[in-house]
Amino acid sequence: MIVEGLTMSLPNVPGVPLYVQIREALREEIEDGQFVPGQQIPPEEELASHYGVSRMTLRRAITDLIDEGFIYRRHGVGTFISHLQVNRDHTRLTDFLEGAKASGLEARVEVLKKEVVPANHQVAKALALDEGVEVLHITTLRIVNDQPVTLHNSYVPRALLGLLSEDKLAVSSPWLLLENRGMKIKDALERLEARGADEEQAAILAMEQDDPILYKERIVFAEDGMPVEFEVCYNRGDKYSCSIILRR
Amino acid sequence: MIVEGLTMSLPNVPGVPLYVQIREALREEIEDGQFVPGQQIPPEEELASHYGVSRMTLRRAITDLIDEGFIYRRHGVGTFISHLQVNRDHTRLTDFLEGAKASGLEARVEVLKKEVVPANHQVAKALALDEGVEVLHITTLRIVNDQPVTLHNSYVPRALLGLLSEDKLAVSSPWLLLENRGMKIKDALERLEARGADEEQAAILAMEQDDPILYKERIVFAEDGMPVEFEVCYNRGDKYSCSIILRR
DNA sequence: GAGTGGTCTAGACCACCCG
DNA sequence: GGGTGGTCTAGACCACTCG
Numbered sequence: 001m002i003v004e005g006l007t008m009s010l011p012n013v014p015g016v017p018l019y020v021q022i023r024e025a026l027r028e029e030i031e032d033g034q035f036v037p038g039q040q041i042p043p044e045e046e047l048a049s050h051y052g053v054s055r056m057t058l059r060r061a062i063t064d065l066i067d068e069g070f071i072y073r074r075h076g077v078g079t080f081i082s083h084l085q086v087n088r089d090h091t092r093l094t095d096f097l098e099g100a101k102a103s104g105l106e107a108r109v110e111v112l113k114k115e116v117v118p119a120n121h122q123v124a125k126a127l128a129l130d131e132g133v134e135v136l137h138i139t140t141l142r143i144v145n146d147q148p149v150t151l152h153n154s155y156v157p158r159a160l161l162g163l164l165s166e167d168k169l170a171v172s173s174p175w176l177l178l179e180n181r182g183m184k185i186k187d188a189l190e191r192l193e194a195r196g197a198d199e200e201q202a203a204i205l206a207m208e209q210d211d212p213i214l215y216k217e218r219i220v221f222a223e224d225g226m227p228v229e230f231e232v233c234y235n236r237g238d239k240y241s242c243s244i245i246l247r248r
Numbered sequence: 249m250i251v252e253g254l255t256m257s258l259p260n261v262p263g264v265p266l267y268v269q270i271r272e273a274l275r276e277e278i279e280d281g282q283f284v285p286g287q288q289i290p291p292e293e294e295l296a297s298h299y300g301v302s303r304m305t306l307r308r309a310i311t312d313l314i315d316e317g318f319i320y321r322r323h324g325v326g327t328f329i330s331h332l333q334v335n336r337d338h339t340r341l342t343d344f345l346e347g348a349k350a351s352g353l354e355a356r357v358e359v360l361k362k363e364v365v366p367a368n369h370q371v372a373k374a375l376a377l378d379e380g381v382e383v384l385h386i387t388t389l390r391i392v393n394d395q396p397v398t399l400h401n402s403y404v405p406r407a408l409l410g411l412l413s414e415d416k417l418a419v420s421s422p423w424l425l426l427e428n429r430g431m432k433i434k435d436a437l438e439r440l441e442a443r444g445a446d447e448e449q450a451a452i453l454a455m456e457q458d459d460p461i462l463y464k465e466r467i468v469f470a471e472d473g474m475p476v477e478f479e480v481c482y483n484r485g486d487k488y489s490c491s492i493i494l495r496r
Numbered sequence: 497g498a499g500t501g502g503t504c505t506a507g508a509c510c511a512c513c514c515g
Numbered sequence: 516g517g518g519t520g521g522t523c524t525a526g527a528c529c530a531c532t533c534g
Contacts, residue, residue, distance in 0.1 A: 015530095017503060038472065043519060054505045056304075059520090069434070072471045075520050076512030082473030084376065086437050091339060093494040128332065185496045187317070189334050192492075194442035194462035194485035212460050214442035218494075223320045224286065225330030237442035244440075244492050246341040246466075248433045263511095265522060291500060302524045307501090323501050324531030 022051050023061035030070055030081060037083040041071065044079070091245040093188045093220070095176045096142055096150075105144050109171055112204075113139040116158065123155045126219050126230040134158040138169065141204060148205050149239045155230040175220040175229045184223035191217050192242060201234050212237030267308040270299050274309060278318055278329060285331040289319065292327070339493040341436045341468070343424045344390055344398075353392050357419055360452075361387040364406060371403045374467045374478040382406040386417065389452060396453050397487045403478040423468040423477045432471035439465050440490060449482050460485030 035041060042050070048058040062079065065071050069086055073079045100107035117137050124131040135155045142150040156164070156174045163181045164174060172180075179185045196210035205213075214235040219227050283289060290298070296306040310327065313319050317334055321327045348355035365385050372379040383403045390398035404412070404422045411429045412422060420428075427433045444458040453461075462483040467475050 019503080045519090054507085056506090056523095057504060060503090069473070072434070072473070073520065074471075074513085076514080076518080078519060080472065084469065084473040084475070086435075086469065086473075090437065091492075091494055093496040179496075186320070187334075187496055188494045189338065190492050190494060191489055192440055192462070193489040194460035194483070196460050196485075210458065212442035212444050214440070221332065221334070223322075224328065225317070225320070225332040225334075227332070235442070237444075241439055241441040244339075244438050244494075246339055246436045246438060246492075248341040248427075248435055267522080293500090302526085304504095304525090305523060308522090321501065322532085324499080324533080326500060 018051075018053050019057050019060040019064070022053065022058060023064045025051075026061060026065060027070065030065075035081045037081050039081050040078045041081065086245065090243045093175075093185065095173045096152075097172070098176075100144060106146070107142065107144045110141045110143065111138065111171075112141055113137070114169070119155070123230055126217070127155065127157055127227045129157060136161055136169075136174075138174075144239070147239065149236050151201055151204050151234040153232040155232075156228070160228060173229070178222075178228055183228070185228070186221050186223045186225070188218050188220045194237070195234075197234070205234070205236050207236060207238075214240055214242065216242070266299075266301050267305050267312070270301065270306060271309040271312045273299075274313060275318065278313075283329045285329050287329050288326045289329065334493065338491045341423075341433065343421045344400075345420070346424075348392060354394070355390065355392045358389045358391065359386065359419075360389055361385070362417070367403070370480075371478055374465070375403065375405055375475045377405060384409055384417075384422075386422070392487070395487065397484050399449055399452050399482040401480040403480075404476070408476060421477070426470075426476055431476070433476070434469050434471045434473070436466050436468045442485070443482075445482070453482070453484050455484060455486075462488055462490065464490070 029035060041047070044055050044058055044062070047062075048055045051058060062071070062073070066073060069082055071079055071081055094102075097107055097109065115137055116134050118132045119127065119129050119135045121131055123129075123135060124133065127135065129135070135157055138154045138156075140152045140154070141148055142152055154174055160174075160178065163183070164177050168177060175185050175188075193215040195213045195215045197205065197207055197213045199209055201207075201213060202209045202211065214237055216231075216233050216235060218229075218231040218233075220229040220231070222228050277283060289295070292303050292306055292310070295310075296303040299306060310319070310321070314321060317330055319327055319329055342350075345355055345357065363385055364382050366380045367375065367377050367383045369379055371377075371383060372381065375383065377383070383405055386402045386404075388400045388402070389396055390400055402422055408422075408426065411431070412425050416425060423433050423436075441463040443461045443463045445453065445455055445461045447457055449455075449461060450457045450459065462485055464479075464481050464483060466479040466481075468477040468479070470476050
């Protein structure tokens with residue numbers, strides 16, 4: 001709990017910005033339930049002197065927590081704890097195996113095909129390449145609890161292959177490998193549709209033809225706005241759903 | 249174009265923060281193509297003196313544009329124009345009719361049913377109410393270019409009905425009406441699935457039974473984190489897709 | 497080392513909400 | 516009017532990148 005009139009001694013971790021330390025300290029207090037939903041937290045002036053920082057620095061910490069949905073501000077009134085904390089990870093780009101592991105699911109990936117092909121119209125457009133330019137195409141089957149869930153296709157510009165280690169390819173998402181090599185991944189644009197399974201998809205995913213499939217395509221962008229990967233995947237409708245957050 | 253060594257005379261609009269004016273001025277320059285993708289923009293120090301503001305204020309404007317994906321920063325290097333500007337509206341909560349109008353589509357809404365009912369388990373859970381508590385349930389059909397696209401169900405806690413004008417209900421989204429009444433809408437949590445149409449849905453949406461449906465449910469939250477509306481909708485798979493942005 | 501963005505200060509004044 | 520958050524300053528020093 002925050003004790004008034006006392007300057008908090010922050011651990012003073014070297015190399016970690018003050019606003020990060022304060023943000024995490026506040027986040028911990030909120031998650032520990034030291035504030036109840038709807039409760040007002042002390043004014044910025046008071047929190048600033050409490051932590052021994054300027055108000056601007058404190059505000060930076062608060063603003064981060066607001067972006068995460070933990071608290072909200074009302075001009076002229078105060079700063080308050082949110083009533084429900086929605087899991088903001090829903091609108092985060094995450095790797096399949098990482099995400100499954102975090103959810104406590106037993107998951108694995110089987111590589112079905114790995115080849116260099118000329119980009120067709122759809123792939124070329126997504127990756128901002130000319131049609132016919134060579135791309136790496138990887139087809140995998142994603143399996144959760146021993147049941148096939150997703151038939152997955154990934155396309156990567158051949159020009160980026162120098163950055164990828166051949167052995168890990170397909171197990172990790174290509175964009176994650178690129179990130180591990182120092183490339184900054186910014187975001188991804190996804191499009192979702194409901195479709196019926198064709199004969200091949202049905203066979204691979206152990207379902208009947210025309211059974212519902214959640215079709216998803218995704219373009220992954222680096223920080224400079226260039227597409228680095230295009231994915232097309234077919235998800236069993238009865239075993240896969242997609243959750244997201246839309247901001248107003 | 250930005251002329252160096254000259255302090256820009258901002259319109260000095262009263263009531264509009266400087267960082268907003270600068271942000272919009274910069275956005276305009278970028279959208280007008282006065283910077284090419286990948287191009288470095290002047291350093292913060294220079295831009296600050298150019299606009300006659302402090303560097304902190306300028307950074308606030310820049311940071312907003314980065315959040316929108318127009319530009320990106322590289323520590324120790326500079327600030328640059330992004331190569332591709334993805335339409336960020338995709339991860340925004342928007343009203344159906346507003347959105348259709350913005351896309352230039354002819355769209356309308358038909359009200360099929362409007363009644364007060366006790367909340368079932370699913371609705372109660374979504375709206376953080378006890379089962380059996382009364383809620384308003386509105387069923388509508390959303391029609392684009394004279395073709396039915398979405399069978400839509402909306403649930404609103406009865407306690408909020410005082411804020412809603414009866415006549416406009418159903419035409420506008422309930423959350424939009426609440427917003428127009430001064431309530432701050434923060435965000436929405438959506439879940440998407442692929443399903444097959446049942447007999448009733450198929451009849452209403454003019455499709456065959458078991459044809460692909462994009463099922464979507466959505467909880468809309470106010471700024472304080474409380475749910476204000478729950479939606480369940482069935483979208484024709486061949487006429488509806490959903491695009492979103494995932495941040496890394 | 498020069499140039500860039502990242503963090504931080506110690507104030508100031510304004511805008512908003514409420515009793 | 517008193518209390519709150521919103522904006523803004525004019526500096527300072529640090530961290531990173533690159534030639």
